[in-house]
Amino acid sequence: MESGGRIEGMNTLKKVQLGEGHIKEYARFFQTLPYFNSFNETLDAQSPLSRWFGGALLQEEAVLVVLDDAPLFFLRCVPRGNQRVILSLTADRTLWSKVPEAPRFIQEEVLQQGEPKRSYTYHCLLNEWNIEVMRALNFGVSQWQRVMHRELAATKAPELGEGLRVRPVKTRQDFALRVRVQNEVFQNKNRIPLTLSEVLAQARFSSYNPDLALLLEQGDHPVGYGQIVHQGQQEVLVNFGIVPEARGQGFGRILLRELLHRAHRMEVTCVYLEVRGDNEAAIALYQEEGFSSLYESAVFLWPKSTEDASNEALFWAKNS
Template identity: 30%
Template structure:
């Protein structure tokens, strides 16, 4: 029999053990105690109210940590049940979901580990937009660039901030995106992750047509802010810029690179896979309408 209980000071030690195993269901489950341990007693008490534990017989086997906003949106920060990952039982997860009493839309970010996606589907979650993390071995062959009309220019601090601001805003312009400002550029330059020789403009006949950048995450180069102006797309200029960035990283002594792409960006995904990138991880937004959720 399953039973859901509140998190209290008495069962906190059992929850610490469950929290330490949060990655078993979802590698991006948030660490509760990273927040909890720096709070004062009053804030800790409030935070504990957002957690429900599930017991089977006398043993604590799982939990859910969630937050509900004023617009009837509930975010699951972390959720995990210790179980057989080969053939997991979704019933304890249903018990945990049912501790959310308010009619709301539940959101959960989950990284695929070969069984959690199927379990979420079986509960009634719907998969939405996702982010794919791809990697490439730089020791593999990198092709040459043959288009002599193209030029590559390294971003110069104190000179090119306005141009970078303009071209990035044009490349990534959408109705929902907040435009980049010069302050954002200066802030970027001051960060530890900034890789000076990895900020590159692409030009054709002296006209700026694209931009790509390399930043460092845990000593691994990551390609970011990569794109071509709309009117120049479909002409393999993106491939040329990508090859140039790969050459920079290879010549800098790196043997591995990462890039992240929206799951709906099929054109970019095709470019990266054609260039030898492979999927390393998949992270998707999942939603569940609590009003239509069946116990």
């Protein structure tokens, strides 16, 4: 199926709904471009942290936009009712710069397609070209994050201050304390509070390591929690944080060092983590403790959401 329109003084833009036999053909074409952004495919190749879709590729659909006979823009996605999860989105950078009306055409003819409630989510690498395309197509930002990693070597256990202790989560009461800490650490309006039944279920997963799920306590009060789990072929630091009233006292550094020390004793050689791109305090701590950045990525939404305008304004200010 094709649709198109003529831009005054320029050539014709045309949309082509691709059948199954042509999707790989055009994917290969865009991969030959020197500035090709394979987006989710690139993320998936870099780290198992980024495997979101599983077998959903079987349901994919794809659209191509051509300028006369030259491929300009390529979109692959998976339908979820009115929502589409984008797998790949890329453009020929040379042609893109020559067709200023292309973004409007793509929004109207490819993204909206006459369906006012149609929406898209897209998780992609952050770089100059990706950001330019997202801004031109008027995508909003839901969240952005940085993936970091550190090779482990033998270290001493950290010195604990008076009244501090670190211990693994073992009993039902311990799990209840973990729930309380995590709900205090990760407070935002869009987060559904964690429940005891959820963490008890997680403890039965093969990825869970009970010796690397640690509570930090000051006296009788839990002040922090963190754990290292097995994901794919990697060990990943997750659910790490200090409750708000105990921050600024070095507790995060103590808990992190204890986790890494115990992980190394269990023959873990490398640890990965994902942190929000706007969490400057956490990023600084991880860098000081030897973590280096692998890449940054973001989740974009179309059309824009007005629920988190401050977060979006901060993102564009940092990436303008």
